[in-house]
Structures are given as C-alpha cells and as structure tokens.
Amino acid sequence: MTTTNASPAANQMWGGRFAEGPDAIMQAINASIGFDQRLYAQDIAGSRAHAAMLAAQGIITPNDAEAIREGLLTVLSEIETGNFPFKVELEDIHMNVEARLKEIIGAPAGRLHTARSRNDQVAVDFRLWVRDQCDAAIAGLTALMRAFLAQAEAGADWVMPGFTHLQTAQPVTWGHHMMAYVEMFARDRSRFMDARARMNECPLGAAALAGTSFPIDRMATARALGFDRPTANSLDSVSDRDFALEFLAASSICAMHLSRFAEELVIWSSAQFRFVRLSDRWTTGSSIMPQKKNPDAAELLRAKIGRILGATVALFTVMKGLPLTYSKDMQEDKEQVFDAADTLMLGLAAMTGMVADMAANRESLAAAAASGFSTATDLADWLVRELGLPFREAHHVTGTLVAMAESQGCDLPDLTLAQMQSVHSGIRADVFEVLGIENSVRSRRSYGGTAPDQVRAQIARWKEHLG
Ligand code: ARG
Numbered sequence: 074m075t076t077t078n079a080s081p082a083a084n085q086m087w088g089g090r091f092a093e094g095p096d097a098i099m100q101a102i103n104a105s106i107g108f109d110q111r112l113y114a115q116d117i118a119g120s121r122a123h124a125a126m127l128a129a130q131g132i133i134t135p136n137d138a139e140a141i142r143e144g145l146l147t148v149l150s151e152i153e154t155g156n157f158p159f160k161v162e163l164e165d166i167h168m169n170v171e172a173r174l175k176e177i178i179g180a181p182a183g184r185l186h187t188a189r190s191r192n193d194q195v196a197v198d199f200r201l202w203v204r205d206q207c208d209a210a211i212a213g214l215t216a217l218m219r220a221f222l223a224q225a226e227a228g229a230d231w232v233m234p235g236f237t238h239l240q241t242a243q244p245v246t247w248g249h250h251m252m253a254y255v256e257m258f259a260r261d262r263s264r265f266m267d268a269r270a271r272m273n274e275c276p277l278g279a280a281a282l283a284g285t286s287f288p289i290d291r292m293a294t295a296r297a298l299g300f301d302r303p304t305a306n307s308l309d310s311v312s313d314r315d316f317a318l319e320f321l322a323a324s325s326i327c328a329m330h331l332s333r334f335a336e337e338l339v340i341w342s343s344a345q346f347r348f349v350r351l352s353d354r355w356t357t358g359s360s361i362m363p364q365k366k367n368p369d370a371a372e373l374l375r376a377k378i379g380r381i382l383g384a385t386v387a388l389f390t391v392m393k394g395l396p397l398t399y400s401k402d403m404q405e406d407k408e409q410v411f412d413a414a415d416t417l418m419l420g421l422a423a424m425t426g427m428v429a430d431m432a433a434n435r436e437s438l439a440a441a442a443a444s445g446f447s448t449a450t451d452l453a454d455w456l457v458r459e460l461g462l463p464f465r466e467a468h469h470v471t472g473t474l475v476a477m478a479e480s481q482g483c484d485l486p487d488l489t490l491a492q493m494q495s496v497h498s499g500i501r502a503d504v505f506e507v508l509g510i511e512n513s514v515r516s517r518r519s520y521g522g523t524a525p526d527q528v529r530a531q532i533a534r535w536k537e538h539l540g
Pocket residue numbers: 105109164165191192195399401403404405
C-alpha cells in the first residue's frame with residue numbers, strides 16, 4: 074500500500090510536487106468553477122463514455138467501470154438537486170466532479186482519468202455544450218420564421234411603402250417585407266447547421282496534447298457522445314476553439330438581423346408611423362406620461378447585439394496568437410459564450426412573441442404607400458413601355474411631373490391628364506392605371522418580386538420546407 078505525502082495545503086488532484094497551497098488571489102484568478110459548473114452534464118456524459126470505453130478495452134476492470142458509472146449518476150443527481158458541494162480550491166468542474174466521485178466510490182475514482190487530460194476533457198465538454206446551443210438556436214429560429222410566415226400569409230397583398238434611405242421608394246407588400254426576414258433568419262439557421270456539422274468531431278482521447286499510449290477506442294467514445302467521428306489531430310483537438318467562434322459569429326449575424334427588425338418595430342409603432350400596434354405583452358408604460366406605450370422589448374433587442382458581438386471580439390482576442398497547444402488563456406473562452414448564448418436565446422424568444430402578437434394597421438400602411446410619389450417608377454416604366462422613350466428620358470419626364478405635383482401639394486395620380494400632357498404630349502389616360510399602388514405591386518411579378526402571387530409562392534415554398 075503506497076501513500077502520497079504531499080502537503081495537506083497542496084491541491085489534492087495535482088499537488089504531488091507542491092509544498093505550499095496557492096495564494097488566495099491565485100486561487101481567485103485561477104478558478105473557473107464559478108462559471109464552468111454549467112458544463113456539469115456534458116462533463117459527466119464525457120466521463121461516462123470514457124469509463125465505459127476504458128472497460129471495454131480492458132484498461133480498467135468492469136467492476137471499477139460500474140462503480141464509476143453509478144458514482145457519476147449520484148454526482149449528477151446531487152448537482153441537479155442543488156446538493157453538490159462545489160469547491161473553489163478544486164478549480165473547475167472537471168476536478169470538482171472527480172473529487173466528489175472519489176468521496177462517493179473511493180479508489181476506483183482514481184482510474185477514471187486514465188488516458189485522459191483536462192485538456193481533452195474541457196474540449197469535449199465545451200463542444201457538447203456549444204453543439205446543444207446550436208440546436209437551441211436552430212429551434213428558436215424555426216419558431217421565429219413561422220411567426221413571420223404567419224404575418225406574411227395574413228397580409229400577402231397588403232400594400233405598404235418600401236423604403237430606401239428611409240425615404241419612400243416604391244410600394245411593396247406587407248407579406249413581402251415579412252418574407253425578407255424569413256430569408257434572413259433562414260440563412261442564420263443554416264449557419265448554425267453548418268457550424269454544428271463542422272464541430273461534430275470528438276476531441277476526447279487527444280489526452281493532454283499528444284494522444285495516449287493506452288489502447289483506447291476513440292470511435293466508441295465519439296459514437297457514444299453523438300459525434301460523427303473523432304478529431305484527427307490531437308494537437309488541434311485540445312487547442313482550437315474555432316467551433317465556439319463559429320457559434321459566436323453566427324450568433325452575431327443573427328443578432329444583427331434581430332436588431333434591424335427591432336428598429337423597424339420601434340419606428341413603425343410610433344405615433345408618426347402607426348404601421349403596427351405592439352401588444353401590451355411586449356410594451357411598457359411610462360410612470361409620468363399616461364399615454365405612452367413604449368416598445369422596450371424591441372429597443373432591448375436592438376441593443377443586445379452589443380453583448381453578442383462583444384463576446385465574439387473577446388474570444389477572437391483570447392485565441393489570437395496563442396501558440397499550440399493548450400494555454401490557460403483558453404479558460405477565458407467560456408463566460409462570454411455562455412452570456413452570448415443566453416442573450417441570443419432570450420432575444421429569439423422575445424422576437425418570436427412580439428412578431429406573433431403584433432397587429433399591422435392595413436389602412437395606415439396603404440395610406441403611407443400612396444404618398445411620397447411612390448409610383449414614380451411605375452410612371453417612368455410606362456413611358457418606356459408604352460411610348461418607347463429611353464429610360465433616362467422617361468426618368469426626366471417623370472421627375473418633372475413629380476416636381477409639378479409637389480408644387481401643387483398633391484400626389485402623382487391627382488394630376489390631370491392635361492397637366493401631364495403639358496410635360497409630354499404622348500401621355501394617355503390609361504397611364505392612371507399604373508399610378509395606383511395596388512396595380513403597382515401587382516405588376517412586380519419578376520421572380521422574388523413584391524407581387525402578391527410571388528409572395529404567396531415564397532410563403533408556400535417555406536411552409537413546405539419547414540413542414
Ligand atoms: N478549467 C480549464 C479550462 O477551462 C480546464 C483545462 C485545464 N487544463 C490544464 N492543463 N490546466 O480551460
């Protein structure tokens with residue numbers, strides 16, 4: 074029977090060569106248990122897969138593997154019921170779990186770390202966690218797309234102004250505007266799918282950095298943890314966090330999209346626009362101005378990108394210039410990703426609720442669409458099509474008519490035929506047909522255009538795709 078004689082103050086997991094324990098401030102800067110305890114389920118899943126594999130390979134005995142398996146289940150339930158004694162002197166989730174396992178099952182716990190290091194352990198735990206977040210983002214985006222699809226379907230042919238420079242440009246349909254976001258969030262969704270597929274390789278078994286001399290079966294652990302295959306290079310396995318960066322990049326782009334619709338909601342719900350009414354469930358009142366209904370959720374969603382993009386920059390900065398392989402710098406990878414993921418999931422849920430609840434004001438949308446000379450392009454196109462004018466000349470004639478209407482304080486369809494003919498003698502009465510906003514949107518039937526039948530075709534395509 075051998076005993077270890079490390080100082081009682083030294084770390085029980087790695088203190089063999091240490092005579093003194095760490096300074097209290099060293100402990101504070103070194104410990105990650107305050108945040109990485111979020112990885113407990115992944116850590117225990119990884120350990121279970123590892124122990125089962127060690128037994129199957131004859132590296133540990135079936136009895137020890139069984140004791141480890143049962144002990145880990147006890148640890149899991151202790152954590153889940155809030156009865157686990159997390160200890161800062163045990164640094165991180167990996168050592169906290171293992172030390173507690175030792176208290177519960179005794180000696181066999183010491184065999185769990187055979188052919189493994191905290192370096193591949195944290196790599197597999199974090200990958201599993203980020204992979205779950207990709208799944209959550211994909212589900213959240215699917216729900217959000219459905220909410221936009223429902224809005225698009227209800228108002229596929231409602232006319233509203235389309236803007237460039239936030240100036241009235243051409244009439245478009247409400248359905249078309251909603252479907253623009255379906256496209257954006259669909260791309261976001263596919264980014265999370267791509268990232269998930271790429272990260273789905275198992276680093277467990279890379280050990281500290283070089284692999285191991287034990288006859289481990291990396292295919293088995295990869296399979297047990299739902300990975301497609303093991304990673305192919307042990308140095309890379311323990312030292313990259315590009316999977317987390319991809320998650321953050323996809324999250325940042327998605328948050329940027331969320332912020333754009335959030336901004337539209339802030340503008341549209343104002344008394345000056347009145348395009349939409351937000352439900353009471355997603356707005357707040359003012360303590361001094363009784364008439365106010367503030368779009369706080371939309372404003373917060375407009376701002377949340379700051380945290381997510383900030384996390385992305387922070388992790389890039391941590392990883393930049395790190396020599397291979399693992400460096401403790403990489404412990405700084407987690408908090409930012411946790412916060413970004415929480416922020417994104419909350420944002421997706423809030424936006425889904427707001428979109429589902431919002432009520433478009435069809436009359437205000439139509440009135441706004443009819444103002445601001447929104448059918449000037451239709452007039453120019455008519456001059457090209459019907460009178461054979463070159464587009465540049467048609468543009469000029471139309472501009473002259475816009476100036477005339479503006480000086481008379483009316484819109485284009487309010488000009489008389491005689492007034493129009495004073496600018497170009499060829500103009501006929503049927504020009505008025507293209508000056509109406511309904512006709513304008515109906516005419517834009519090019520693929521991906523705003524015509525209601527085009528919009529309905531896109532809605533049908535997406536509904537079938539989402540099932
Ligand atoms: N808490 C550490 C981290 O999050 C675990 C890996 C520690 N590895 C080591 N060699 N000190 O990165």
